[in-house]
Amino acid sequence: MENEHVEDIIEKKIQSAxxxxxxxxxxxxxxxxxxxxxxxxxxxxxxxKIVRSAEE
Structure with a gap:
């Protein structure tokens, strides 16, 4: 259960960045x-607009 809380915090930090x-x-x-x-x-x-590297 503690790991889920830590994962949620990390996910929110990544999204914020x-x-x-x-x-x-x-x-x-x-x-x-x-x-x-x-x-x-x-x-x-x-x-x-999103361009994948293979599409350039």
């Missing part, structure tokens, strides 16, 4: 790079 990165990228008109759930490296642009 991702949200902050998106906000900063939008402010500077650039993109955020991360790995998606399928294992692809993607670029997410401020307009919401």
């Amino acid at each position: 991702a949200d902050q990165a998106r906000a900063e990228a939008k402010m500077h008109n650039t993109y955020v790079v991360y790995m998606d759930d399928d294992g692809f490296v993607v670029k997410e642009y401020p307009d919401g």
Whole structure:
């Protein structure tokens, strides 16, 4: 049960960092790079466009 609580805290911290990165990228008109759930490296642009590395 303690591990579930720790996992929830970690998940919230990760989500917060991702949200902050998106906000900063939008402010500077650039993109955020991360790995998606399928294992692809993607670029997410401020307009919401997402480009997988294999699609470039």
